[in-house]
Amino acid sequence: MTAAAAALFALPGAASAHDSAGRTYEVATWGSDHAPGTSRKPLRTVARCAELVKPGDTCLVHHGTYREQVTPPSGRKGAPITFAAYGDGTVTVDGTDVVTGWKDAGGGLVAADTALPLDPTENALFLDGGRAMEGRWPNSGSDPLDPSWAVAEKTSTDQHIDDPALPAGDFTGATVHLWAGSNPWSQQTGTVTATTAGALDFKGGNNRCAPLCMGDQNYRNYYLVGAKATLDQPGEWYYDKAAERLYLVPPKGGIGGHTVTAKHRSWGVDLSGSSYVTVRGLDLWGTSLRTGKDSTGDLVEGMRAQYVSEFSTLPMPADDELSIPPTEGNIVDSQVLHSGVQILGTGNTLRDSEIGYSAGTGVLVRGSGNTVTNSLIHDVGWMGSYTPGIEINGSGQTVTHNTVRRTGRGSIDVSWQLNGVPFHDNRIAYNDLSEAMRTSRDGSPFYVCCNLDASGSSVDHNTVHDADGQVGYYIDNSSGHFLLHHDVAYNTGTRGTFFNGHSDVSLGNQDHNSSYGPGISTAAVRLSGATDATGTYVSNDVALTPFEISGPGDPVVRDNLLPPTDPRYTDARNGELWLRAGSPAIDAGETVDGVTTGVRGAAPDQGAYEYGAPIWSSGCTLPGCSSRVRNDGWKATASDGSDATAAVDGDQGTQWKAGTAQTPGQYLTLDLGTPKSVSRLALDAGLDATGHPHGFTVSTSGDGRTWGAPVARVGGRSFTQDAVFPQATVCYLRIELTAAGDTPWAVDEIRLYADGPDAASTLQAEQAGVIKGVERGDAATGVLGTGDLIGFHQVRFGAGANRLTVRLASTGCGRGCSLQLRLDGPHGRLAGALPVRDTGGSDAWQEQSVTLPHAVTGTHDLYLVASGGHRVAALDWLTVRD
Structure with missing residues (x-):
């Protein structure tokens, strides 16, 4: 994690230490539990502070590692008990203890006599x-x-x-x-x-x-x-x-x-018996946090939790954990309820947090009226059951603006077996779900099973992409009354959305105003296997592949833009599925109550983005939420001289395959065109399980002729294989086989990632890491005045970018208004200024550009600062490109 990222996670603890007028205690690694807990004489453990606090009190925890379990009492509504980082550095609640006493055990081994308290299948070692x-x-x-x-x-x-x-x-x-x-x-x-x-x-x-x-x-x-x-x-x-x-x-x-x-400790922070407790800015290592089924009013924010759950077996769930009679098929739900950060009960919130590395679930949401928002969940579910990035059970839940990536199976999962039939009035929106289905085949980033009634629930403004399964949004096994709208899917396999009756009913499911891009090979939307599809309604969608919708009950399918008509997406290869001028989808949709709001023009547009309106974005705003490297025309060639364009065309539906069986020394060379900052390469070999490289290295070059030693060595057999290496700015990469195989190797797509957003990508203003003086919306900011700003942490400029483009709306500012591009701080180096021209209204959006006096290189914090008036401009997005 960069220094800027670490600082951001520490901010919530420093910004609001005193939540009430109660007493404040301080805790420090240099303190004593016999001390009074003052600034000069702090307590030694957070657990001791938990014994002392009463409703309205606060525990401020100084930087350091605390190897203990924290079990707070309850506060009261209006007088919560608060545990917060003091703000002088990282505070970590560590679930591990040091192992000492190592001795030679023969056979090249060492051993230590130690009593590990957890079930042997849940042990973890670091x-x-x-x-x-x-x-x-x-x-x-x-x-x-x-x-x-x-x-x-x-x-x-x-x-x-x-x-x-x-x-x-x-x-x-x-x-x-x-x-x-x-x-x-x-x-x-x-x-x-x-x-x-x-x-x-x-x-x-x-x-x-x-x-x-x-x-x-x-x-x-x-x-x-x-x-x-x-x-x-x-x-x-x-x-x-x-x-x-x-x-x-x-x-x-x-x-x-x-x-x-x-x-040693499964629950570093245990709120299972607590209500009205705030946990702010505390990190977890090798342990997790939970609220309980009777908890209410708990708030967890600014937490970074790593290695939250570990297990090595997949037992059948207990009978009392299931909402239907137990059958052999329930093995799929193994460990869902026993892993991850758990937000149970009523009216509890997890926000502004990062949860990474779990054998099972990332976040479990169970009960009613809970919220998970603006959080990053990644590298979870590697044991391959139905444990997802976020598991949602119950009614009235809100799951919005989260980024979920790299999961063994689903990104977001809803299980009737664990939840029971009621799943009402939930909102699942503005989530970015990618790199799912890493160790499974039949599934999707957003998955629902089975027989679930979602009346009153909305699944909207989500983006699913770059997943190794078969579907983007999968409403499986007779689930009904799901309202999907303004969703986006690309590179999701055979289908974008699938309503699967599975020889039973599929009632009341709807999909409106969704956009489907490349990497969907058969049907953008499919309905099949339903004995009754009454209430199915699909309209205003835009797709590059046709629909397959059939079933009794007269499904309504109308006003969709389908092949061979070109929707004129802005940049489908990079997932920018909003419309360009002249698109036949503009003003071509129908009115759908509660769905087609904010219409511009004579009628609603088809697709997920209304032309002329701000472009909404999905995902969180924390460091790490943006990492994809923009593909602006990469080229790929094979060692035999053949064209491997299919490996870098942005479409998982196309594939390059070698002409002969795998042998060491075969390679692909990627020409990025311009130098890019890169720290991870993902090689997607498709779902046939025969074309995966048995082993390969990754090397880099600045000129395509001189290659250094390999920066990464990769084995394994998953659908997508990742090479991770120290971040560097490169122009060429080479993937070279190191092992033989009986079949030719194949590549559906190569994707590149790095820490921080790419300046050449479209940086959505509402996703800025820092916003000052103006409100953040779902698709833009309000109007910035002099001194107001937005900022992005650790933006990658590569070897140089010299043209700033901003989509903005402005009126009445007059001459002298500008947006200043500053680096490394709000008052940092001025890289250039964009004179703001009147667009004719604060809701009339227009792209305006300026050439910078000097190209910006490397990685910097980026700030766009308004100057020259009280109402300079509202901001939608910006780019900095060559």
């Missing part, structure tokens, strides 16, 4: 501040969303695996993790009962067999974890619960000088 991998076979890299899988022979059966590559060793008692079947929508685990070289028996798993089972199936992936015999690479560990002994393969050079911590 080596020098990074997650250590539990011993496994085959070995895997550090990214749990890109695991290495063994592949069983087709002679395998329900409880038996044949694999000539399986080494000799005693794996009895190990967990076998299965990703298997003809169309595996979930993963399962079992327990090894017997092993020999090349074969093993196991029990458990294989629920719903077929199609989720081993044998002669399309998918026969598995790995082993949790056996001492798997320890063979530095950092791997195994815990013998009976002997209370922890084994570790030490780093090269020995364990000396290294720090090992083990997870």
